[in-house]
Amino acid sequence: MSLPERQPPTLEVRDLHTRFHTRDGVLPVVDGLSFTLERGQVLGLVGESGSGKSVTGYSIMGLLEAPGRIEHGQVLFQGQDLLTLAPRERRKLQGHRLAMIFQDPMGTLNPVLRIETQMVEAVRAHRRCSTAQARQQALDSLASMGIPSPQERLRAYPHQLSGGMRQRVAIAIALLHGPDLVIADEPTTALDVTLQAQILSEVQTLVRERGTSLIWITHDLSVVAGLADRIAVMYAGRIVEQGTVDEVLDHPQHPYTQGLIGSLPSANRRGQRLRQIIGMAPNLLDMPAGCAFAPRCPRASDSCGQRPDFSAPRPAASGHQVRCHHPGPRQDSPEAHP
């Protein structure tokens, strides 16, 4: 299978370290992150608040602001390291080949400009064309996001649109140039279920048609279950488990992943107590040596004082990796007693 001139993957992150330098100390917000994203693949990057999932997105996009700093690592976009690229060169890619969608569309949209002005500007930033051509491209992009009467929406100001419509416009802007990689940072978290389903369905179709690679950052496992090909679970700046959706959700090996899945209310455990993860996420200023999850982990032992490396726990599973000294199925799951 290994052809000599294989196309490089859309994105390859190697040993990325992003630290925040604050008055109180240095926070290892992203701590040695590595993953690969092939063309047309959807990666669900799952974690709770403070796990570093959004900062990972910002680091890849080059949107990191002080006090954050990428200290180490490589971000290879189609084989080219974005971190060593000159700012000018990098800006040519941002919003063109790479795009980001944020949780709050009002952070993307300028409240005092019509949608048309903003979209035409975004088109002409990367493409030489007349205003009329740019406007047509904006219209097409709005229509592809399933926005009714796009002509009217172009004339509107952001405040005249509903929350769901604003998010669609923000996504339409991100997809204007048909980027190769889209990073979506919880874009549907603030929306109603029906709107979330609409937007997921439209994004899913667009990604499939164009072969775009997508990183969907979320805290909600059930959203990525329906959308992603692969899942990476983050905890305290590190990926603790990654693999295909089926492997990670059906055969989770890391106690944290199992805890997240057990925390979800589900139809067949109605009214029963949810299996909760005890305690809270660690303070990044005062990280436990070794495994960051050990203080909350039911399986913690002395060996957890050492930092665990990735291992592949299930030989049959390709690419399923766990960062744990005691990986294995949940003790009370049927898998544990075959």
Added chain:
Amino acid sequence: MTKPASLWPAPPDTALLELEQVSRQFGVAPGATGFGQRMARWLGQPRPPVTRAVDGVSLAVRPGEVVGLVGESGSGKSTLGRMAAGLLAPTRGEVRVRGRALDTLPPAERLAARLAVQMVFQDPNSSLNPRLRVSRIVGEAPLAHGLCEPSALDDYVCAQLQRAGLDPALRHRYPHQFSGGQRQRIGIARALAVAPALLVCDEAVAALDVSIQAQILNLFQDLREQLGLAYVFISHDLGVIRHLCDRVLVMYLGRVIESAPATELFTRPAHPYTQALLAEIPDITQRRSRFSALSGEVPSALNPPTGCHFHPRCPQAMARCRQEAPSLRGIAIQHQVACHLHPSS
């Protein structure tokens, strides 16, 4: 200060809280004909728009029962919750606590009735005073209402915090020194401090991480078992509603469109809107699903569609739906639906 009387006794099958055909409008009521408004209209200013946030909704909560309110943004579920908690007065309709109408009660009883229903809010950042220590946030109301002697207050506050799963040693801290889940626990401790019989929880777990959400949901269930608390649980998350509730009301643009016991609603939804909502609960067992969405969005409550509010988005809309608003009709035991597809049985 009037000392609150304890809640009056009532026959065991009396509902703890009843809302009877309550409506709430925002904007100027149609009957407002003050001189200023007449002048303004005479000068050509259009009549200010009126929003019917809640339109003729009835709701009863029995002791120890968990009633879920589901709906999209703008469905009026929060307004209804605020009326249930006594934070908003209904424009029309009646609120009854243990069978007695709130606005006819003498002051002491009214106070007792108000204390019996407490609210837990979505955002602990805006519902906790950042300048007060936790001991004061939790202890202020029981002290003011004479539920606790000043000398015993410290122990009382500690007991409330413990019940909400917080370490009482932290009571001298300020809200910003706590995490999101802990702040939500402070809000719960504050509500519990006046010994309520009913908690109205308005999206109380929506802003929390899943692992913290599980902790808070477990706490709600523990409190229900220990204190016999009833809940009105408002959420857009159907997974949470299914997990927790005995009975569910589905709201759309200010009206209840379906009401049924939770098991019945989740297995046999009758209204097309409920069916669409249920189809869209994200579930980790569904892989690479096609998200087949309900098209369109909730219309503006300023200018709701004629007839059945849902007809522009309904896949099964008929001519009748555009003209005539369906009323709630029983189709099975305790199962009511407002839809022309379901003639009453």
